Amino acid sequence: MTDTDSPVDARPDTNLDEDDRLKPAFVRAVIDAVEREDSEAVRLLVAALHTADIADLIEQVPGEIRHDLAGALGDRLDGDVIAELNDWVRDELMEVLGPVQVADIAGTMDTDDAVAMIEELDDSDQQAVLDALDPDDRAAIETALSYPEESAGRLMQRELIAVPQHWTVGDVIDWLRRDEELTTDFWEIFVVDHRHHPIGTCQLSWILRTPRDIAIEDVMQREQTLIPVDMDQEEVALRFQKYGLISAAVVDSSGRLAGMITVDDVLHIVQEEAGEDALLLSGAGDGDINEPLRESYKARVRWLIANLGTALVASFIISRFEDAIATMATLAVLMPIVASLGGNAGTQTMAVAVRALATNQLTRSNSLRTIRREIALALLNGGTVAVLIGIGTGVVFGNPRLGGVIATAMIVNILIAGLAGVLVPLTLERLDQDPAVASSVFVTMITDSIGFLAFLGLAVASGLV
Amino acid sequence: MTDTDSPVDARPDTNLDEDDRLKPAFVRAVIDAVEREDSEAVRLLVAALHTADIADLIEQVPGEIRHDLAGALGDRLDGDVIAELNDWVRDELMEVLGPVQVADIAGTMDTDDAVAMIEELDDSDQQAVLDALDPDDRAAIETALSYPEESAGRLMQRELIAVPQHWTVGDVIDWLRRDEELTTDFWEIFVVDHRHHPIGTCQLSWILRTPRDIAIEDVMQREQTLIPVDMDQEEVALRFQKYGLISAAVVDSSGRLAGMITVDDVLHIVQEEAGEDALLLSGAGDGDINEPLRESYKARVRWLIANLGTALVASFIISRFEDAIATMATLAVLMPIVASLGGNAGTQTMAVAVRALATNQLTRSNSLRTIRREIALALLNGGTVAVLIGIGTGVVFGNPRLGGVIATAMIVNILIAGLAGVLVPLTLERLDQDPAVASSVFVTMITDSIGFLAFLGLAVASGLV
Structure with missing residues (x-):
């Protein structure tokens, strides 16, 4: 037997119970440290936590100490943590952070997460955050905010990989290796024509399994599910389920590729919309314990x-x-x-x-x-x-x-x-x-x-x- | 304006209404053709349909004509269609197809879909299907059936890509291009040690963005979420949501890589489990209109x-x-x-x-x-x-x-x-x-x-x- 002999979960999860929830004793220890104003101890406690668990931690502590916890977390309170937070808890937290701090965090996030974070702010706070953003991020977020709430336009991220139809598999791979600016998290690439209309989708596994000299047009799938920017998120989720999608191209009213929605965002929506019915049927509205x-x-x-x-x-x-x-x-x-x-x-x-x-x-x-x-x-x-x-x-x-x-x-x-x-x-x-x-x-x-x-x-x- | 000027959806969806459901008139036309015993007309009608829509069609027609519709569909009734079917409708259909036909279809499916198809059969029917399968498929399915119902072991597919830790990015790409037998649908590859224990996960986008001579060990993420084979599917779904996973390695009790679960399967579970609560709270049990x-x-x-x-x-x-x-x-x-x-x-x-x-x-x-x-x-x-x-x-x-x-x-x-x-x-x-x-x-x-x-x-x- 060797030292790697606890194979079932490689995350350092001693703070999690068997159902993958933070242990009450751990939460208690963090609360104590925050109340002692011992930021050092807080940071040590959370050092090994996954971002999703830091988000859970913020949700699990009483509302009155969330602000101090946020302060103690320092740069562990990043875009990834905030994207994972319960909507109500996030809104509450946004109100105590200043616009500059919110803008700093928004700048590090994908468009969809940044939009989710600032869409619920008051108009004046929202404006202050937008003013503090750099021009590119600001333009992207303003465009997203111009689409209706709960629409594909709000949900999509603009970071995606689109390649011209005449490229070969080799061209695509070389470009991906060369261009440092590109996003690193994507599951499919979109092939577009000269008007930037998507004409096909290509799984990365197909690219990896195809010789370099084959044209990307011959690898891509032409039958694709395109999501209009104004489609309701519930409808988007049903499409993902029906057609088993991992990501899908979002097109604007003139058919141009405007963004991409990925399945991890859809998972949250499916969960929300399917769970919502039990709450709505009971007359409990949104029914969240953090509301x-x-x-x-x-x-x-x-x-x-x-x-x-x-x-x-x-x-x-x-x-x-x-x-x-x-x-x-x-x-x-x-x-x-x-x-x-x-x-x-x-x-x-x-x-x-x-x-x-x-x-x-x-x-x-x-x-x-x-x-x-x-x-x-x-x-x-x-x-x-x-x-x-x-x-x-x-x-x-x-x-x-x-x-x-x-x-x-x-x-x-x-x-x-x-x-x-x-x-x-x-x-x-x-x-x-x-x-x-x-x-x-x-x-x-x-x-x-x-x-x-x-x-x-x-x-x-x-x-x- | 050119001929490609209906960009919003490239699927031939004239048979679908604005909510992506089959139009009643279309369903009616199919029913008429089945009742006329005109298989040719049925096949023409469904020619342009996506597999998910063929599954919907089978669900939408009255129970008494499903058998004849299945016959008329011929080879359009494949593993992909059956994997998309509502559980009750699938069980009903399995009973009218013979074991040899079911085994033929199971042979074309990923392990998880094949297991979902045959797990609800009577013991004797199940045995007949297993007997008709080829030995490899049979062994894979029997292993899966040995895990508890609704566990990760039932849900996982055995088709996955695992590479040794000492390979470079170039080794991986060459192998993927060379070996015809490998699966083509995967989103991440797993890196394993000499005991076949997973030691890291690597997104395909990282491989594509990394020079050929870099070791795969330096690209992969060591922190990974491993799913034990006997974990309940609801727990699996919560993990996928919490950590935003696209796929995850499933390990057996000795820590060896046994299979992979992908997010598209989890999407169905999230939908089921979250929707289930409304039904359970009302005392309607599984509450399916096809039950x-x-x-x-x-x-x-x-x-x-x-x-x-x-x-x-x-x-x-x-x-x-x-x-x-x-x-x-x-x-x-x-x-x-x-x-x-x-x-x-x-x-x-x-x-x-x-x-x-x-x-x-x-x-x-x-x-x-x-x-x-x-x-x-x-x-x-x-x-x-x-x-x-x-x-x-x-x-x-x-x-x-x-x-x-x-x-x-x-x-x-x-x-x-x-x-x-x-x-x-x-x-x-x-x-x-x-x-x-x-x-x-x-x-x-x-x-x-x-x-x-x-x-x-x-x-x-x-x-x-």
Whole structure:
């Protein structure tokens, strides 16, 4: 056995637990050092950390000591660390650093990371940072900022490798070796015509496996996915997934090569957009534990108030049956069961439909089929639950008619829940609304209202009260 | 203007709508051709489609014609198409293709795709496919199948480029040009020592930018992220995101290079795992519109029955107050509002906590801080909603004491909801349970029960009834 015999991870990760997170004791030690104002100790502690872990560290410490930690980190707080930070934490940090310092850091970053860093600043702070940048960087960032938020133009980096179509493989390799100014991080090169329009893409592995005298045009792939600068980032992410892309050329409105998007940026978007649906469906907005309290309050209270409105609708329906309830209070005991199960069934269907819409799996071609499928499922689920609750109620209350009423109401409500769970998101999508945002409120209102109405209405209609 | 003047997308995409989905009319035309048994027409229709779109097409047609479509596609139904298929649709298709045909297709695929294709087959079908494979492919696939499901070993491909540490850049390039057998799709090469342990990783762009006589050891990066074969795929995805990886070496238990995972495979996992939480939180299991009805029924009815159990707990609490409700049926009208808003607030907090846990943002270092944050939010939200409902109820029913009771119950329930929303997922995580799976049932039970108990209990205690 030799000294390299801990092969599973070559990073010095003694500060990380088995899930690759910073150990609480380590975070505590850093906090102590910051509180003692011992910058030397802080720098020693973080010396072996990867940039991604320094970013994690900044996120994990309490907000009030982040500024001092940032100061103690010195030049370890570079562009790479800031690019890895949670959006909210980064914005908070930007506000305490001066414009000159932010501009210094931005100058070392790829365009996309620099844009992500300064796009959330106030207009005046943003202007101050832009003024402090050198003219080239400033022009690149200003162009990027001129594109809509969350568009390909914001996401792309301008650092890329583009070669003319008449070059050979050897020309490309010689140029790459010769020109010191070129970027070193790229996975594909783009071949352009005299108007700077991309006409093909070439993986580096193909270049490496081809003799020097072959024309690059004969190696490149002509079928390529070009991303328009104004394409929404969610759409960009779907393209990367669908076509298994590593990088893609971004073209401006006249078809010229404007930049490149790489898969590592897309990974963050996929993660964000896919995770976002769970948060949006719950009405928690952006839902980040680092979001300022005031933002979280605004995002959440809006949906609670909307929910209050829908709860009032359900209340109004119950109030129509007040006499029946006064006569037979057992109805009030049982009615929440029908509403609750309906809500649960509706949420299940809705979550599936929203997901299928987000991944382009549910389309006009199969929506009728999907609706039929959900009806069949609702009948199966509703039937099962109805039998259980019907028999149980009949036996416990010694009242078979009450059992029949709750069983029937349950089937009706779960059926309506299944329909609402798929039709509400589909309708919102057709109306160009994000189905994840508003579906919950409508579906809950429908299942609560129908639940109470079906149960109490059937109780009265069946002559139970 | 020239003939190349539609630069935005070079793929022949007239069959795709603006969101990159197959147009319904096109899908309809394919279905018609399949039903006419006109294979020639089917092949003409799909001639210009990308493999990912052929996979989409198979997903979009009704299940009963998929077999005939597969037959009509002929050799367009290749490994690339099958690798892109939705899991359920692929499994269904595998069952109708014979083992020899499946083995033929598997032989053309990278190990990871072939494993994904056959891992879901019945044991006997799997054996038949393995028997029909050529010995090399068979050995590779059998090794992969010996690793746990959803582990790095299943995900990795064995096709990769590894070079000895003493080679120069020129040696590497010459070998890549010379050896016809090597894979052509790779983004990094791995440098190994004499025991085949990886000692460094080298981006292809670095090789291209370095003179031929430099040693590969001086170009490679020594700090590398090695993935153990038995690491869970969710953990693998987090590593790729955290360190911005394009590919990573997978090592076996003795530290030898066993395979490679590339970011395009990880993209699917990130998408799946992040989207999964919305489905799991709703109790919809895997929740795929292509899942067989029986599987969906089993997954969903389980949670409906669990929900029935929790609804019974709430019912039991209400039943303790039957006399109060008989005296004042208005209580039954109002009580669902308190439960519903609490449920909503709890779901918001829970979604945020589950998301933060899944992305390693919520850790032991900041859980106390997060709990305090949620208490503050709950007091703000609860206060707002309580004022609205309290004043409204007092005015509408001309009963200020009733307004006070519902307002107090609302604050209590939203506070409990906030605590439960963060403590339940945290506790499940500490117990090594997936917080996304079971949190909902507990949180809903707590908010329903406390909602009814607080409101009805306060009504009685305050002398309202």
